[in-house]
Amino acid sequence: MTMEHFIPADPRRRSPSLATRVQRGVIAALVAATSLSAGAASAAEAGEARSQWPSWAIALVRELRSLRTLAEPTEDVWRGLPVVRAHARGIVGDGRTDVTDTLQAALDSLSGGGTLLLERGVYVHSRCLVLRHARTRIVGAHARLHAVDPGRMCIRLEGDHTELRDLEMTATTIGRGLAIEQARVVVRGRGARVVGNRIVGATSAGIWVQGAQNFALVGNHVSATLADGIHNSEGATYGYIARNVTDRTGDDGIAVVSYRSSARSGRILIEDNRVSDVPLARGIALVGAHDVVVRRNHVEGTGRAAGIIVTREDSYDTYGASRIVVVDNVVSKVARAPSSSPVETTGQASIDVNAHVAPTSELQVRQVLISRNVLANGLTDGIRLLGGVCDVTITRNDIRDMKGQAIVVADPACRTVLAHCADNTVEAEHALPPVCRGRE
Template sequence: MDARDLMRGSVSQTRNHPISTGPPRRGEASPGLAAALLLCCSLLPCDAQAASLPLPPSLCPAAVPAQPPATVQVWRISDFGAVPDDDLPDDEALRRAQATLRPGDWLVFPPGRYLQAGSVAIDRAGLTLWGPGATLQALDPADHALLLQADGVRLAGLTLTARTDRRRDAPAQSRLVLQGAGQVVQQVRIEGAGAAGILVLGARGFLLSGNRISATLADGIHVSGGSRQGRIENNQVNDAGDDLIAVVSYERDPAPVQDILVRGNRVAGGRWGRGLAVVGGERITLEDNTVSDVLRAAGILVAQEGPWRTRSVDQVRIERNRLMRIGRPQDAARAAGAPTGHAAIEVHRHETPPGAAGIGRLHIGHNPVEDSGVPALRLRDGRLDAGASGARLDCPALSTR
């Protein structure tokens, strides 16, 4: 079966964890991994088999309703000293709120602009932070993450912005970080981040739904650190500094990323990286996504990459994705580097050491490629297998529309 057939009928705050797996830029050092390993081992058993255990039902995510239910306790951030549209940081108000709220409570941000001086951890389990019409603006380009560390934390309706200066790579320089179980990020706008817009680092049973992410200096959404059992659905990612959505497993992570569903997303505007990337991982599904205007690299990449010390890939399903305007020569002047030579859908291993497992089983089907300047598919590694499982999710699907 050739490419045409496949297309016709047939992707705790630590300062040294890498946010990118793209080809190293000239003069760019290889990222450190030890700090990320220490963080992930504190969140997950440092055993690959343990990472495959089913999630207890209590750790499955719960979608955020459109309004606070009458049965929950509702607090306002202004109850703890935050004042919208003033010039004072509101970090301490967030910390005071967490000292008072109990699991199941809602913390509401009335409309307006709130300021965040540095990274803030949300470490009280079961809280819902809700703020349609509210903006939380981060002020420090080197330290601006909102870190969801406790289980069952949900974030909905807010806009998160950040001052940025240059590309960075640490979790504290991502705008939003998920590190617990059963967490939800829903209908959130992220405008700017020194590193990733959303970094999912060792999280379990998470849901990212209906979010809009733009102007990040590294990946739009980056999933790594042995994260598992996650849904990334119906998000829009535009103008990322690297990959638009990336699933990445590093050798020194406690386990590979497993059981991730990437579905119904619209990603566009990749000047440096790829549209959707699976660089190490097991049981990953990319389906019903739209990938467009990726200027120099693959629209969808499945790879093991030696320079970044990433793991092998197995059981990936890539179905019903639409790819448009990938690698067109007329767009090369707007790219952030020379063309990579990738196809629209690229499967390969890159500079891997002897004995590396590379790419295992994958299914690729019904992925039309339109108005592009590169071949539809280049399969340089892996084995096509219609039975490749893709994501196997323990938690039930949620309707968030």
Template sequence: MSAATLAIATAVLVGGMTGPVLMPQAASAANLARVQTAASVAAPTETRVVQTSTDEGKLTRGEKRDVIRTNVKKGTLTTSVRFTGKNKNYVVMVKQAGSQSTQTKANKTIVLNQDVSAGEVKIVLKRAAGPRRNANWKLQQTVLAPTPAPAPVAPAPAPTVPPTPTPTSPAPTPTSPAPTTPPAPDVPAITPADFGAIGDGVANDTSAMQNALNSLETGETLTIPAGKTYRHTAVLKVSKPGVTIAGSGTLLATAEATSAVHLAANNITLDGVTLAMGSTTKRWVAFEQMKLRIGRHDGIAVRNVTVDGSAAAGIYVGGASNFTLSDVLVRNTNADGIHMTTGAHDGVVRNARVVNPGDDGVAVVSYRNDGELVRNITVESPRVEGQRWGRGFSVVGGDTIRFNNVYARDTAGAGIYIAAESEFNTYGVSNVVIDGGTLLRANQQADSDSADRPSPDKGRVVHGAIMLYNSQADQRISGVTVRNITITGTHPQGYDHVRVASYSAQVQERLEFSGIHISGGSDYLFKPIGVPAGAYRTIGWTHEGAGVPNHIGW
């Protein structure tokens, strides 16, 4: 068989074999010749300039940085910046989504090279350290890309090359030093001062703050420094996903009609900041007046934040999913402390403390006009301390809601309130668990002497410590468990410590109250109104330390 015939036969067999196949020697030599010929005619890769641009500007004393945005083509970007000023060192950062930013420090001229894809590039210019002196800068950018290769030319026939002798022993493998990872660049913190904010609580920093928020890219952090108070007179909106606003400084709103901070993108983190409200004249109700508004977005996290005053609700969660509120302090609001509504779902509120709210402390509310039910919410270890109006913890329309280890003292109405209300056209309630906690001196608004009520200008509210209430004819309260609650010192004129009311036979069913321990207040422990005995059970109660007979209704 000829070498050519053997090569063809081998090619046919290769596809169906699982073991190694030996290529005939003549065919191997020809292949080697072709490889060597191709290597000998290959030309080095050439590049060409595909884009150039220039810009210039001035870094003034009032600015800590300049930000330039350009659209580039794919290739290798060379960025050259020449500074003219009295500072010793400057910083240039080149950033593009999906690629690592680079930076360097130098005296006057900085040159950076970076591979980029087609799209927007952000260049940040700033002083490295020292006093803020005026500095002029000139920027030049060049993009290089490979020159398209010419059409290939068929090579001349290659001579037969004798086979290379097989070495008798393998060549030693050279030892290479382990690769080293370069140190991470020293990325300067981004602060409102970089955009001209003063932070003395007097100057109007609205524009500078909004510009700072707008400058952020995914993964970046805006630092609100300790001791700084940035006054704003318009709503501040965070609209870039995946950014962080952190620090122990303060954002102070002084125009109550436009006093909100609005988190309006996925995966935003707000950490450690105080959101303060100046004086207010009334209770407001619009989005622009919610001190912290969390919009219909996913994965937002708020932690260690203080809300100090609000024209409306302190923290308003409207339609958000997979959100987390942890270790927040909300005080002196004109409406609810924390209000979750408009189909908010799959959220966790952990260690929230609400002091002196103008309405409910922590509320879940599902309005039928919104067309969405709040669902899958867990509230861990919340505290409500003092109250001008409202209830401590409320679920007014919602499904699969759980409160654990609650504490409320001196509430105006009930400490725990679960309802479907025709008055506000809400949905019904299902699968709610309140497990563990203390209700101290609930229902202070029940006092017959108006001067002794938390809101002397408003009428009496008679709830007791725990109240379930249904006034919606076509909605149900179903599957509610309240257990392991200590009730102490409910206002005597609140009458019943636990009340279940449906004044027109609206449906309430499968209600369980277990492990309820009552002391102080009135001697009326439990009162059902318009609810059949088979709808509820009371198990394991005590009153002043003595056991109370169980009632097994279902």
């Protein structure tokens, strides 16, 4: 069956204005400075820096480093498995013909594992594609997969050790949805990898990790989604999320969420990602997550909410968050919605730690380390601790050009909110909470 479809053109970047180039230069300098300090601090973790970190944070960082192995090359695994070439199977990539059935048949034929290679072209599919068998993958060679049904657009990685690599994925979207079939990529199998892809458009999330374990999301560019760019929930654990770019997302750039109706999500390393242009939500959101390290990320440009948030949300009935490390990140231009915007800002800080409604300990936010981050040019506070937040360590952050305060503790509901707070660089030290001030 052939069908005429509108295929969106490749996004083209406009030449930046002089003001934009200057702003980028400033941020680049901050990134460089943070990278240098991060390298020096990494070497010093065994010494002075470690003395300021709680023992649980040191142990967690050490443990989650091992997740980097999930992104190591695996070509030896694939070399002995069959390769099915799309054109040889008569799968047409003309941008008009619906090839859903032939694509799915090719994937199903790889019952013992193997690669479906999509050569140059635009391949149209009208419902979700499923990688059911273990060790199957789709690899692109200048290929684009275009989804034409906003309600059934996913590529679902069900089998263990499945992979999507080097593809461009576009989609027709109408309005935001919440269904798993409306995400562009769904990761469910153990050991799945999504590497080096470009995703433009999704009715819900660009990549939705639903309960998967030992997964790697590396080097992807996700943009123009109507919900989160990268969403991890329902027991997503042991994951490595690195070197991705998200922009123009309808909700959070990267999110790890634990709903109380399902298993908790955590033991995830989020590092070296670039998150920008988040008009309605947060850059990186840890909502009810546990045992997560967020390091060396660059978050720039939220319209109404935090750059990085550690929280629990009563409206979504999530768990509290615990054992979260936020270190060596650059966060800039937070809550900078234009005055003409009809959407009100939330008052969240560049790094916001909050639990508005936390009647029990499992709903509180506990054990958070915020260290060696650069926070700049925000319209609210640098770091805010709000409500049922306990045992937070804040050290060696560089906070500048904030319209609000550098560090704020509001409506405390825990006996020990700040476990340790010292050696932060701010423009007006007298405005810090007394426990955070240096020696007189």
